[in-house]
Amino acid sequence: xxxxxxxxxxxxxxxxxxxxxxxxxxxxxxxxxxxxxxxxxxxxxxxxxxxxxxxxxxxxxxxxxxxxxxxxxxxxxxxxxxxxxxxxxxxxxxxxxxxxxxxxxxxxxxxxxxxxxxxxxxxxxxxxxxxxxxxxxxxxxxxxxxxxxxxxxxxxxxxxxxxxxxxxxxxxxxxxxxxxxxxxxxxxxxxxxxxxxxxxxxxxxxxxxxxxxxxxxxxxxxxxxxxxxxxxxxxxxxxxxxxxxxxxxxxxxxxxxxxxxxxxxxxxxxxxxxx
Amino acid sequence: xxxxxxxxxxxxxxxxxxxxxxxxxxxxxxxxxxxxxxxxxxxxxxxxxxxxxxxxxxxxxxxxxxxxxxxxxxxxxxxxxxxxxxxxxxxxxxxxxxxxxxxxxxxxxxxxxxxxxxxxxxxxxxxxxxxxxxxxxxxxxxxxxxxxxxxxxxxxxxxxxxxxxxxxxxxxxxxxxxxxxxxxxxxxxxxxxxxxxxxxxxxxxxxxxxxxxxxxxxxxxxxxxxxxxxxxxxxxxxxxxxxxxxxxxxxxxxxxxxxxxxxxxxxxxxxxxxxxxxxxxxxxxxxxxxxxxxxxxxxxxxxxxxxxxx
Numbered sequence: 260x261x262x263x264x265x266x267x268x269x270x271x272x273x274x275x276x277x278x279x280x281x282x283x284x285x286x287x288x289x290x291x292x293x294x295x296x297x298x299x300x301x302x303x304x305x306x307x308x309x310x311x312x313x314x315x316x317x318x319x320x321x322x323x324x325x326x327x328x329x330x331x332x333x334x335x336x337x338x339x340x341x342x343x344x345x346x347x348x349x350x351x352x353x354x355x356x357x358x359x360x361x362x363x364x365x366x367x368x369x370x371x372x373x374x375x376x377x378x379x380x381x382x383x384x385x386x387x388x389x390x391x392x393x394x395x396x397x398x399x400x401x402x403x404x405x406x407x408x409x410x411x412x413x414x415x416x417x418x419x420x421x422x423x424x425x426x427x428x429x430x431x432x433x434x435x436x437x438x439x440x441x442x443x444x445x446x447x448x449x450x451x452x453x454x455x456x457x458x459x460x461x462x463x464x465x466x467x468x469x470x471x472x473x474x475x476x477x478x479x480x481x482x483x484x485x486x487x488x489x490x491x492x493x494x495x496x497x498x499x500x501x502x503x504x505x506x507x508x509x510x511x512x513x514x515x516x517x518x519x520x521x522x523x524x525x526x527x528x529x530x531x532x533x534x
Numbered sequence: 535x536x537x538x539x540x541x542x543x544x545x546x547x548x549x550x551x552x553x554x555x556x557x558x559x560x561x562x563x564x565x566x567x568x569x570x571x572x573x574x575x576x577x578x579x580x581x582x583x584x585x586x587x588x589x590x591x592x593x594x595x596x597x598x599x600x601x602x603x604x605x606x607x608x609x610x611x612x613x614x615x616x617x618x619x620x621x622x623x624x625x626x627x628x629x630x631x632x633x634x635x636x637x638x639x640x641x642x643x644x645x646x647x648x649x650x651x652x653x654x655x656x657x658x659x660x661x662x663x664x665x666x667x668x669x670x671x672x673x674x675x676x677x678x679x680x681x682x683x684x685x686x687x688x689x690x691x692x693x694x695x696x697x698x699x700x701x702x703x704x705x706x707x708x709x710x711x712x713x714x715x716x717x718x719x720x721x722x723x724x725x726x727x728x729x730x731x732x733x734x735x736x737x738x739x740x741x742x743x744x745x746x747x748x749x750x751x752x753x754x755x756x757x758x759x760x761x762x763x764x765x766x767x768x769x770x771x772x773x774x775x776x777x778x779x780x781x782x783x784x785x786x787x788x789x790x791x792x793x794x795x796x797x798x799x800x801x802x803x804x805x806x807x808x809x810x811x812x813x814x815x816x817x818x819x820x821x822x823x824x825x826x827x828x829x830x831x832x833x834x835x836x837x838x839x840x841x842x843x844x
Contacts, residue, residue: 273642281661285672389573392576395810414564414568478669
């Protein structure tokens, strides 16, 4: 390509600005989470780790009034709830999503296109619609809102995410290996265990990680179907933000950032190795 | 493959039937109860009469939709177009969000497509990475930036560009900025997929044949990347339309969207049938949009039977 140089230059400049737009807000949070100024978070007045100490429940020299989380118990409970929900959901949604993906990709049956449409439904539906539908359902049938209702709610839409990731993997897979295995006398189960499963495993793990991240982060659906005692981390932070802003949020946000970066990088690394 | 499945007799076929049933039984049961069930129930709710103290009366009642669309001029209430206005605003803000996402991502997609393979993968990773960062965290960043004492205002004051802090947060603009920021990965990926497929030789041919840059863009580049443009716009439009987190954090009480209205009906006004009717309306709008999109795609495929598009 012998495109004129100045055009590439302009486009390159634009690329830099684009990335600045994407990353500046995130970097800002990280930087200001170390800012000692308790009154205005945007004016730098020295380096401190106090906000981190505060969220981890260590002693700080801070005035009680400048703190959000009076006790870290609430925060830790929200983290624990989030982890319980995300881990359970990931397990169930991965099994369900992979099963349906296998059925749709490897079997011919009358309702195949119906299942495919069903799996795309949650992807195209606005979150809030599913959230209120689940709320109405749980309350109408007298189910109490809590961790179980959140897990059920998350499984309904995360099954689709796993389905889509695993389906993509199945579609790109070489069918002849499975046929060879069958020709060599392996029964269906052995073929699945020794050939199909190892081949789709990167897709399954990728789908599971995606489900885990989305479940950890889901706010809208959880917001409607979490009970009083079952606040998850995003709902907890959302509540904090609605009450007002204090510097500790920066530290909490930074910890969450690091966590999601690690999980996402791990997922993409695994995916690139699977190819 | 087909040979194996054509043999629909014998124990083998039976075992395959059993395997299929085993794969589908649990997910089917689960989704029938907890996905199809709630949606059906919500549909029913939207046609029921709200009870006096928050509950629901099991009688047919069409005025939930009447309150939205204007036939609720009864003895007890006169129609107020406030809900239609909120709905129109949601449509308008979602449209703006799609437009600005497109405007930002289109050049970026070209930029990334021209990088070397290693850099390209890295940048695609970097663009999708924020999607994995918690939504509340990303929005919190914008609250910090846009507040009267926030970063943007500090910078503007410091540079002497304004004398008093601007009112950016709690405006429609803030809501659009927030939604654009959140949905950039949704726009970028489909757009990039179609930009990457764009055959450079077609662009060169067009220029060799004497077309100006603008003509080449309008007649070659734009039509060929149209699937990505339309796809990305719809993928951004749908979650923007029903959004309630962004407007509640960045729009405050001033910029109410349908999502906030629905939340209000469920969590404070406790008029569930009306909230359900609003939810159904959003859903209907989304489905309508998708039907149009699928129709367009089908027409597109008919027009280009070469099978170049996968």
